[in-house]
Amino acid sequence: MTDLLRQAWTVARKDLLLEFRTRTALVSALVFTALVLTVFNFGRDPTAVATIDLAPTILWVTFTFAAMLALNRAFQLELENQALEGLLVSPLSRTSLYWGKLLANLVFVALVEAVGLPLFVLFFDVPVGRVLLPLVGVIALATIGFVAVGTLFSALVIRTRFAELLLVVLLLPFLVPPLIGAVQVTARLLGGRPLSEAAGWFRLLAAYDIGFVALATLLFPFTVDE
Amino acid sequence: MSLAQTGRRITLLGLVLLAGVYVRALAFTPLERFQGPAQKIFYLHVPAAWSAMLAMGLVGLCSILYLIVKDARFDRFAAASAEVGTTFSLVMLTTGPIWAKPIWGTWWTWDARLTLTLFLFFLFIGYLLLRGAVVEPGLRARYSAVLGICGLVLLPFIHLSVYLFRTLHPQPIVLKPSAPSLPGSMLVTLLVSFAVFTLLYVGFVTQRYAVGLLREAQGKEHA
Amino acid sequence: MVALDNVSFSLEAGQTLAIFGPNGAGKTTLLKVLAGLIRPDAGRATVAGGRGAIGWIGHQSHLYGHLTVRENLLFWAALYAVPATIRATRADATLRQLGIADRAEQARWSLSRGLAQRAAIAKALIHDPPVLLLDEPFTGLDLAAAAEFRALLARLQGAGRVVVLATHNVGEGVELATDVAFQRRGRFVHFAPRGARGPAQIADEYRRAVGEGEGEGEGEADD
Numbered sequence: 001m002t003d004l005l006r007q008a009w010t011v012a013r014k015d016l017l018l019e020f021r022t023r024t025a026l027v028s029a030l031v032f033t034a035l036v037l038t039v040f041n042f043g044r045d046p047t048a049v050a051t052i053d054l055a056p057t058i059l060w061v062t063f064t065f066a067a068m069l070a071l072n073r074a075f076q077l078e079l080e081n082q083a084l085e086g087l088l089v090s091p092l093s094r095t096s097l098y099w100g101k102l103l104a105n106l107v108f109v110a111l112v113e114a115v116g117l118p119l120f121v122l123f124f125d126v127p128v129g130r131v132l133l134p135l136v137g138v139i140a141l142a143t144i145g146f147v148a149v150g151t152l153f154s155a156l157v158i159r160t161r162f163a164e165l166l167l168v169v170l171l172l173p174f175l176v177p178p179l180i181g182a183v184q185v186t187a188r189l190l191g192g193r194p195l196s197e198a199a200g201w202f203r204l205l206a207a208y209d210i211g212f213v214a215l216a217t218l219l220f221p222f223t224v225d226e
Numbered sequence: 227m228s229l230a231q232t233g234r235r236i237t238l239l240g241l242v243l244l245a246g247v248y249v250r251a252l253a254f255t256p257l258e259r260f261q262g263p264a265q266k267i268f269y270l271h272v273p274a275a276w277s278a279m280l281a282m283g284l285v286g287l288c289s290i291l292y293l294i295v296k297d298a299r300f301d302r303f304a305a306a307s308a309e310v311g312t313t314f315s316l317v318m319l320t321t322g323p324i325w326a327k328p329i330w331g332t333w334w335t336w337d338a339r340l341t342l343t344l345f346l347f348f349l350f351i352g353y354l355l356l357r358g359a360v361v362e363p364g365l366r367a368r369y370s371a372v373l374g375i376c377g378l379v380l381l382p383f384i385h386l387s388v389y390l391f392r393t394l395h396p397q398p399i400v401l402k403p404s405a406p407s408l409p410g411s412m413l414v415t416l417l418v419s420f421a422v423f424t425l426l427y428v429g430f431v432t433q434r435y436a437v438g439l440l441r442e443a444q445g446k447e448h449a
Numbered sequence: 450m451v452a453l454d455n456v457s458f459s460l461e462a463g464q465t466l467a468i469f470g471p472n473g474a475g476k477t478t479l480l481k482v483l484a485g486l487i488r489p490d491a492g493r494a495t496v497a498g499g500r501g502a503i504g505w506i507g508h509q510s511h512l513y514g515h516l517t518v519r520e521n522l523l524f525w526a527a528l529y530a531v532p533a534t535i536r537a538t539r540a541d542a543t544l545r546q547l548g549i550a551d552r553a554e555q556a557r558w559s560l561s562r563g564l565a566q567r568a569a570i571a572k573a574l575i576h577d578p579p580v581l582l583l584d585e586p587f588t589g590l591d592l593a594a595a596a597e598f599r600a601l602l603a604r605l606q607g608a609g610r611v612v613v614l615a616t617h618n619v620g621e622g623v624e625l626a627t628d629v630a631f632q633r634r635g636r637f638v639h640f641a642p643r644g645a646r647g648p649a650q651i652a653d654e655y656r657r658a659v660g661e662g663e664g665e666g667e668g669e670a671d672d
Binding site: 014018087092225 | 485487488499501503505507509511512513520524525528529530
Binding site: 149152153156157159160161162166169170172173174176177180181184200201204207208211212215216219222223226 | 351352
């Protein structure tokens with residue numbers, strides 16, 4: 001097990017090192033997030049609908065779009081560097097490869113969310129202070145869910161035309177449970193409702209995460225092995 | 227008798243029986259008290275949704291079997307099932323609003339069945355798009371199988387999400403689309419309709435499978 | 450179409466097998482099966498020590514453009530379970546062995562083709578593999594570089610390694626081989642120790658066994 005994790009970390013570290021060398025994907029995702037939040041701001045009428053009602057949806061739509069931008073880079077980068085074959089020839093287990101990519105994607109999306117959340121609070125003046133911890137918790141849970149599926153699917157689309165577009169189309173139905181759960185919990189948190197009301201959604205998110213990380217780990221070898 | 231012929235005969239039988247169900251539903255089944263004649267579309271609407279679900283279930287099952295045994299027949303069946311499932315979903319999604327408008331006053335509602343079928347539709351479309359995008363048959367079969375299994379596992383989560391959503395957001399609609407217990411003759415009509423739609427499913431998939439075989443034999447890329 | 454047809458052999462330490470065959474003969478497929486990249490439909494390929502014992506040099510560079518040569522080597526060394534304490538020294542030694550020690554801190558994208566190729570060879574050797582699988586390793590090497598590479602291979606051979614070298618050019622690598630095979634349309638049409646045969650004789654036999662050396666282009670694509 002530790003071997004698996006160590007190898008996964010080797011892969012993830014390499015990915016993150018590469019990403020920080022070039023920085024294009026990260027910067028694009030951050031700029032994109034800021035832009036989307038800005039556009040949302042001008043697209044609403046604060047007198048008609050209270051910010052607090054729209055806020056969770058705005059936050060999560062922004063996060064999901066930014067995440068989807070990030071997902072394709074994972075295997076695209078291997079293809080571009082002609083390294084995928086090398087990874088498969090090496091003793092690297094397929095599970096470690098998937099977990100490594102998943103980890104790198106999670107760090108990437110987490111960075112975008114870490115910048116996006118304060119921006120969101122700033123632009124929309126939402127009170128997150130008291131609920132910061134559970135809010136971060138639900139952000140983490142939902143993110144793991146859709147990044148897990150997204151990482152798997154990104155391996156399916158690498159050699160297709162319009163890979164980014166196809167990835168989004170394939171992924172959207174899978175985003176719905178974590179998205180609904182995240183929005184519902186966020187809405188309750190921001191509305192000052194007791195945590196116990198959101199218990200069902202938390203359970204759904206956790207079940208989704210466990211289920212799909214396990215399934216993706218199981219299925220990933222079929223995407224790279226002949 | 228060739229596969230295509232068998233498929234055609236089953237489909238024909240199914241369509242004839244479907245007409246029979248129509249007649250029975252319209253003429254011989256009592257009117258529902260609250261919803262009137264428009265309720266009768268329920269006898270088509272519900273089984274169509276069921277067939278779409280069946281199609282997805284079989285896509286998932288064949289995907290699992292394909293990954294285990296790597297038999298191309300499972301892949302072909304999954305592809306055929308997906309196409310048929312898309313058709314049934316589309317039928318359900320178009321009849322749904324037609325029914326919803328007179329009964330509930332709105333074209334679309336986020337009721338459990340419609341929502342689930344909508345997602346089924348998106349899953350099927352994604353599956354077919356992926357198949358269209360991957361040219362090499364071995365790769366295509368493997369990739370589709372992965373997606374198919376994920377789609378199958380997603381369904382209970384969608385169902386749960388919708389259920390949670392609805393229990394916390396009471397619907398403004400008082401009438402329920404399906405009563406938990408139906409009087410005798412309505413139940414019979416419904417069950418017969420289920421059987422007919424299942425038959426139609428078998429017929430369509432058989433035909434589609436036969437077409438797929440033919441296309442492969444002719445060397446066309448998309449079976 | 451069959452890429453590999455009834456190929457069966459075993460090799461021991463110290464043997465160098467040169468496989469000659471035209472494009473499409475299945476050489477790359479064979480190497481990929483040996484490396485565990487492709488699972489054969491029938492039969493088995495076993496390499497003592499598994500994937501960790503194999504050094505692969507093929508068409509793809511396996512190096513990351515934006516990492517330095519040393520960073521690349523350290524990454525692959527980690528994947529190949531080279532103990533952390535000796536990784537750095539091993540990397541430096543390998544770089545020196547290939548004459549690119551002065552380029553260690555350069556990003557791979559900035560290297561010329563020849564130097565990048567040497568870096569790729571360094572990557573293959575970083576974990577001191579007992580088995581070397583080489584797929585058209587002389588591609589793109591000029592005469593001087595090819596001679597250097599041959600000399601390197603000759604040095605590596607001695608240490609009890611198994612080397613499998615696949616190429617379409619019968620001139621390259623004959624002197625290095627202890628065993629020679631001709632592959633055509635997936636089959637080995639010749640497999641024997643080289644014995645005392647020289648390059649000219651082998652080339653002659655090859656032409657007679659396989660037909661014209663280049664461009665037959667039949668059979669499945671190699672990759």
